[in-house]
Amino acid sequence: MKVFDLAQPMRKGMPQSPNHPAYTHSLVRRHGDMVRAGGGSAANDLLVMGTHVGTHVDALAHVSQDGLLHGGVVAADVQSDAGFARLGIDEFPPFVGRGVLLDVARVHGVEVLPPGYEVTAGDLSAASGDLTINPGDAVLIGTGWSRHFQDGQTFLGTRDGVPGPGVDAARWLAEREIAVTGAETIAYEHIAPGAGHASLPVHRILLVGAGINIVETMLLSELADASVTEFQFILAPLKLVGATGSPVRPLAVVP
Amino acid sequence: MKVFDLAQPMRKGMPQSPNHPAYTHSLVRRHGDMVRAGGGSAANDLLVMGTHVGTHVDALAHVSQDGLLHGGVVAADVQSDAGFARLGIDEFPPFVGRGVLLDVARVHGVEVLPPGYEVTAGDLSAASGDLTINPGDAVLIGTGWSRHFQDGQTFLGTRDGVPGPGVDAARWLAEREIAVTGAETIAYEHIAPGAGHASLPVHRILLVGAGINIVETMLLSELADASVTEFQFILAPLKLVGATGSPVRPLAVVP
Amino acid sequence: MKVFDLAQPMRKGMPQSPNHPAYTHSLVRRHGDMVRAGGGSAANDLLVMGTHVGTHVDALAHVSQDGLLHGGVVAADVQSDAGFARLGIDEFPPFVGRGVLLDVARVHGVEVLPPGYEVTAGDLSAASGDLTINPGDAVLIGTGWSRHFQDGQTFLGTRDGVPGPGVDAARWLAEREIAVTGAETIAYEHIAPGAGHASLPVHRILLVGAGINIVETMLLSELADASVTEFQFILAPLKLVGATGSPVRPLAVVP
């Protein structure tokens, strides 16, 4: 059995969306600050962060269209200082099931797709090859973009864009009634050069329309390098009651 | 296949150790605050919390004895504003392997062990029954204490104590060279009535001595109710570089 | 010239209202963590806190009645993730002007008024003695409660209540068209034993009705001990755009 770790490391200064509170880790108490009678000491820390930082899952509550969440839930009725009474990340049941990697970079014979490249339904179809996509599957889209994570400017793609699924790719996935999907970029969208995250058509199709959760900023390059396309996928976000998302440590397990 | 969720829900006000920054979730941006041109809107939130809140894993860096961490690492040499350069939670490889539940409450014919009860090596031996404990296993100790989670005063046990493994139980586990262990209480310790968390002998044996990570505040009552004692255990803490622990969503999978 | 410091010290664990995020100070970077080429080093810290912690000022945006803020402003129209577009603490102009201390404890011949004591209009009138209260003044009410600040349980008064102005005292102040008022307790209210902060009639009269800002958790005992009743009062809250309040360091200056 081999376990692939599909999460990027979380550290201060890592690339993340400017729309969300930045990830910060502070070592508050250090060893030696307060030593107990027997010579023991405990250190601890403080996290301050948004829920959409690092590798993370979007809850269905994250995006609305014309004031409505998935299933026609009126956003204004379910949001308060207690978070979301419906469709928060705590309603996402931990996923343990079949996962497939659709390696679109490999289809194009490259390690990394160019910035601003729009992944199409045709790309997904080509990448799936002989694999069947079943209802309830987890589908991960490989663009190779994980390889840029250490280079924040490139990874964010503010100037040149980032590769990602376009509208017809999102529809292709929604038609297959998958349970969850993920990709390597900050936003699971095709971002044209200079366009920014102003519009989120794919989030609308998947989260609001189809009720399919999205995982972002995944580390998929190791899976791609190993040519693994089918695996047991494990996705267990923190049980944050009423939150719009959660950081997560997804795993792929192969026999 | 059945998946058991072994995490308690995380919400403001849940019981946690006063030694750690309290868990707080704030819904910062609500739907309607900023509606995009096409009618879409995104909500997001802010988390402020310690790393030892809710169901969580202790990193080996969490506890030192006489200034030393596990393996004789000098704590002062590896701690800084960047966290721990060694033995942080990011060094814990995601665990996917055999887990066993040693249901000590069942051994005693009760749903919940009394506050302040010390779990002994004899209890663990009796609870394991025909099960073998192998090196590299995950061993979870059932006390029934999960059932008090909604009653914070009782759960914390400030007055009456909490049940947990004593020193000889910890040695019994260390001798078996298990990989990780977990329990239902705030601290993986036996806390006598009125004693507080002043001394942490079991943390010393497991974290500092044996290099065995500890999971605390687990939800084990559903597993106990289903009489599941052997399962695939999944423990994938957030990849928080240099942190002394991480909240987590552990899972038990049975065929 | 003598300057009286009217703020309580801010430190982790100080008594504060459970309705607000707790004050936390973390020393994030210590000297030695990152030493510059020339041997210099800078330390820094992180604050996490509500705006109604320690000695603080309430903005007019803090309280609404039937959905309306002071002056009939519709709360729902001016609140968003950017804070309050109207009546935030940034609209409070720094106050430098006449301040008077109405020492009600002295009127009753005690150092500290009993828990749960309701300060009346008659008390304020008696305490003012020969002093005239002018429109635009700052009026501080002395109860002696500052002296309990180091004893959090007593100070919060959860069981026995706290002394404070009742409804007719608030009206007495509002009629005098003062600019701002302050007191020593967590909430500028009379809290009967066991009653908690469930209802805030005085906040309603002062903030919503009269547009008079409130300062809470002040240190007034030194002023009272020195028998100072008239002074230059300085109140300069942080210019937190859109916030419902701000911690502050009020001063009383006497020639």
Place this chain on the structure above:
Amino acid sequence: MKVFDLAQPMRKGMPQSPNHPAYTHSLVRRHGDMVRAGGGSAANDLLVMGTHVGTHVDALAHVSQDGLLHGGVVAADVQSDAGFARLGIDEFPPFVGRGVLLDVARVHGVEVLPPGYEVTAGDLSAASGDLTINPGDAVLIGTGWSRHFQDGQTFLGTRDGVPGPGVDAARWLAEREIAVTGAETIAYEHIAPGAGHASLPVHRILLVGAGINIVETMLLSELADASVTEFQFILAPLKLVGATGSPVRPLAVVP
């Protein structure tokens, strides 16, 4: 009497040093989230920030040289998770006294000094003109840089530098035994184009050597526009026990 507000507004996204946790204000509870029986409602918020954000004062504990703070205090001996036991901002007594503005921009006949301009002792001498600088005064240095606050890129001066006092200007001030000094830029230093905040010679002279506190990111343009050079200066930082600095709302009062 006229009161000049010498603080910049604090809002998310304002320019600040990347060395410190960013200022964030979140409106956590909004009106309507929890309406009390009588129709009243209270809103509140959460601040997360460094202590060196917006207009702020540096405590003497902020900077060390060769491991020593001002007066030879060994930094390692006084720093812990409780902050600084000595020389924290809580040891700075609120300042109410004589303040002078040395308007160096005016000396040069400009509204704003060029980026990267080094303010010299000669500049300070020329700007003081007929004014005497007395021991215990507060001395503010005008560069006009406040006027760039709304333009974060220019204000930070990452590319082109920022104007500020050089080493001989700092010595000139230290010789005069002033109590506190302030300026309009992020760091009270001369930053050459492209140089960054790598070295802080002026902090060393003032904080470590002379024990003179520094105020940064002040709003001085209104004072300069009004040609006010002498005033009552009020500086009352929050009483943050053990912190390396504090945000502040300084005032200048003229008769």
